Amino acid sequence: MSEIQNVTVLGTGVLGSQIVMQAAYAGKNVVAYDIKQEFLDKLPDRWEWMRGHYSRDLSDFSDEKFDAAIAxxxxxxxxxxxxxxxxxxxxAVPENLELKKTVWAGVGAAVPEHTILLTNSSSLRPSDFADSTGHPDRFLALHFANMVWKSNTGEVMATAQTDPAVFTRTVEFAREINLQAFxxxxxxxxxLLNxxxxxWLNAAGNLYVEKAANPxxxxxxxxxxxxxxxxxFEIYDIVGFNVAYNIIQARQPEGSPLRKFGDELKSRGIDKGHTGVxxxxxxxxxxxxxxxxxxxxxxxIYED
Structure with missing residues (x-):
């Protein structure tokens, strides 16, 4: 049996909840952390949504195995x-550097000495907040793709401070939770992926802002x-508007066409609770x- 049995996932949004289930379905005990109980209260509905996808997409699916994962x-x-x-x-918290630093400082002060610390950050450099953990030698990235049970990639990326043994162990852990490790x-x-x-997604966003054609x-x-x-635009829906918006905010300058596109994702989608699939x-x-x-x-835009 692997020595890694207890997994904690920070953030229970679209991808965070998928990571929780990915680890639990692989047999790990998982704590799903979020800042408000109302976010955790949404998880049972997410499990049932995932149940349908798991049943269609995974050859080893059974309701008994899925229920055991939930337990x-x-x-x-x-x-x-x-x-x-x-x-x-x-x-798996939003792509905000200061937020990640704050969260990791709290984690670093409370975790055991053996704990491996992984970020699923989509676009920020892990080294920019590694020191916030207090344990940069145990800190690196494990990046998941959306619809993780099917698009089961696990990109493992170290910083210059990561202990090589921790890097190797993380690659093994990724495989333990049924990811194809890269x-x-x-x-x-x-x-690699992003x-x-x-x-490519930015180019599509620019086409929309320029009103070139309907999505x-x-x-x-x-x-x-x-x-x-x-x-x-189908991929935007799979990635989720929240992730796309946060990446645009982090990487695009004020006044750029993509900032305008990001603002529309927020006002016309996120603020209304409409963020994709x-x-x-x-x-x-x-x-x-x-x-x-x-x-x-x-x-x-147009009635074609």
Whole structure:
């Protein structure tokens, strides 16, 4: 049996909740931490949403196994309590550098001496907040893709201060929770996937701001031209508006067209609780199985 049995996940949003279930379904005991009980109260609905996807996408699925995974999950709003017995802590809080520093300072003061400290940061450099943990030798990145049970990549990226043994153990841990591990040997903002994905999504955002075409038209052109199964606005819905907005805020200068696009993601989506597939409404409307019903009229520019 692995010596890593107790996992704490910080943040229970779209991806954080998926990470919780990914670890629990693999047999780990998981504490799901968030700052408010009302966020934790949403988890049962998320489990049922995931249950449908797991049943369709995983060959080893059974309701008994899924229920056993749920039973291994405990919620907490007390950070010190949430991490005090953790073998691994995985942080999935918003892409805000000062917030991450604050959270990791609290974690670092409360974790045992053996705990591996992992960030799922999408675009910030782990080394920019490694020292906040107080244990930079045990701190590195493990980056998950959305719809993690199916797109089960685990990008493992060390900083210059990470103990090589901890890096190796994290690669092993990623495999233990059913990820395909991708070791990254030099710290790169955005890892491998997002270094390729973000410029593509940014280009689509710019096309929308310039009112070049409707999102569904841009998506269809991309899919027909490249043979790709999804277009950029479909990917925005999978990534989630919250993640996309926070990346834009962190990486784009004030007054840029993409800042305008980010502001629209917030005002027309996030503020209304419409952030993509996980909520059933993003650039598209989705049915209960996550299939597209039609383009969301709120984002249609032209009557084509």
């Amino acid at each position: 291994r999950i405990t919620g907490s709003t007390d950070l010190s309590e949430a991490v005090k017995a953790a073998d691994v802590v995985i942080e 070791p990254i040997h030099k710290e790169i903002p955005g890892y 270094s390729l994905l973000i410029p 569904s038209v841009i998506d269809e052109d991309w899919k027909v031209s490249t043979g790709s199964p999804r277009g950029p 996980g909520d059933g409404l993003g650039f598209y409307e989705y049915d209960s199985e996550g299939s597209i019903v039609r383009p969301n009229p709120d984002w249609v």
